[in-house]
Amino acid sequence: MAAITAQDVNKLRAMTGAGMMDCKKALTEADGDFEAARDILRKQGQKIADKRAENATAEGVVLVSVSEDGTTGKLVALACETEPVAKVEDFRKLAQQVLDSAVQSNAGTKEDLLAAKQDDGRSLQEHITDLMGKIGEKLDVVAYETLTAEKVASYIHSDNKKGVLVGLKNVGDANTNEVGRDVAMQIVAMKPVAVDKDGVDSATVEREIEIGKEQARAEGKPEAMLEKIAQGKLNKFYKENTLLNQEFVKDNSVTIAQLLDKTSKGMTVTDFKRVAIA
Numbered sequence: 001m002a003a004i005t006a007q008d009v010n011k012l013r014a015m016t017g018a019g020m021m022d023c024k025k026a027l028t029e030a031d032g033d034f035e036a037a038r039d040i041l042r043k044q045g046q047k048i049a050d051k052r053a054e055n056a057t058a059e060g061v062v063l064v065s066v067s068e069d070g071t072t073g074k075l076v077a078l079a080c081e082t083e084p085v086a087k088v089e090d091f092r093k094l095a096q097q098v099l100d101s102a103v104q105s106n107a108g109t110k111e112d113l114l115a116a117k118q119d120d121g122r123s124l125q126e127h128i129t130d131l132m133g134k135i136g137e138k139l140d141v142v143a144y145e146t147l148t149a150e151k152v153a154s155y156i157h158s159d160n161k162k163g164v165l166v167g168l169k170n171v172g173d174a175n176t177n178e179v180g181r182d183v184a185m186q187i188v189a190m191k192p193v194a195v196d197k198d199g200v201d202s203a204t205v206e207r208e209i210e211i212g213k214e215q216a217r218a219e220g221k222p223e224a225m226l227e228k229i230a231q232g233k234l235n236k237f238y239k240e241n242t243l244l245n246q247e248f249v250k251d252n253s254v255t256i257a258q259l260l261d262k263t264s265k266g267m268t269v270t271d272f273k274r275v276a277i278a
Contacts, residue, residue, distance in 0.1 A: 145273035153180025174264035
C-alpha cells in the first residue's frame with residue numbers, strides 16, 4: 001500500500017478541483033496512482049449525475065456573448081439545484097467555460113456544445129460531470145441559443161436567471177444600443193410567443209380560436225357570431241403576445257414596431273431568443 005502524503009492530496013486536488021477528503025480517498029483506493037485516482041473521481045461525478053438525474057434545477061446563471069461586430073450572439077443557461085451552489089466560484093467559472101466553449105466551437109446545438117473538446121481533450125460534459133462529483137448536485141446546461149442578424153442586441157435580467165438575444169434589421173446609421181436593450185427587456189418582461197402574428201404556430205392559432213368560441217358560447221352569444229367574436233379575441237391575443245404588436249412597457253402610447261420605426265425608418269425585429277431558469 002502506497003503512502004499517501006499531503007503533497008499527493010494537494011497535487012490531485014489541483015489537477016481535479018475535488019475536495020481534500022475525496023482526493024485522499026481516491027488516492028488511497030488507487031494505491032497512489034494519480035490517473036486511476038482521477039478516474040475514480042470522475043466515476044463519482046457520474047454516480048451523482050445518475051442518482052440526481054430527475055432532480056429539478058431551478059437555480060443557476062444565464063450568460064450572453066455578442067460578437068465584436070454585433071452580428072452574432074450566444075446565450076447559455078447553466079442550472080443547478082440550489083441557490084448557494086449558483087453562487088459558488090467553481091460553478092460560476094464553469095458557466096463561463098460553457099459560454100466560452102459556445103463561442104469558440106460555434107456549436108449548432110446543445111448536444112454539439114456538450115460534446116465540444118476542452119483544452120485537456122475532454123468534452124464539456126465531462127467537465128460538468130466532474131464538478132457534479134465535487135459539489136454533489138445536478139448541474140445541467142438547460143438552454144443554449146445562438147442568433148445571427150444585421151445587429152444583435154442582448155440583455156441579462158438582474159437576477160441573472162433570464163436572458164435575451166434579439167436580432168434587428170434595417171438599422172441604418174442608428175445607434176441601436178438603447179433601443180436594442182429596451183426591446184430585449186420587453187421580451188424578458190412580456191414573454192412574447194413570436195415576433196409577429198405570422199410567427200405564431202397554427203396549433204396555437206386554432207387553440208385560441210376555439211377558446212374564443214367557447215367563451216362567447218358560454219356568454220350566450222348566437223352561434224352565427226362565434227367565428228367573428230373568436231377572430232376578434234385572436235387579434236387581441238396577437239396584440240398582447242406578439243412582440244411587434246405589444247405596447248412598449250416604458251411608453252404604452254407606442255407599439256414595439258412603432259418604437260423601432262421611429263428610431264430608424266423600417267427597422268424591425270427578425271428573431272429573438274429568450275431563456276430562463278425557473
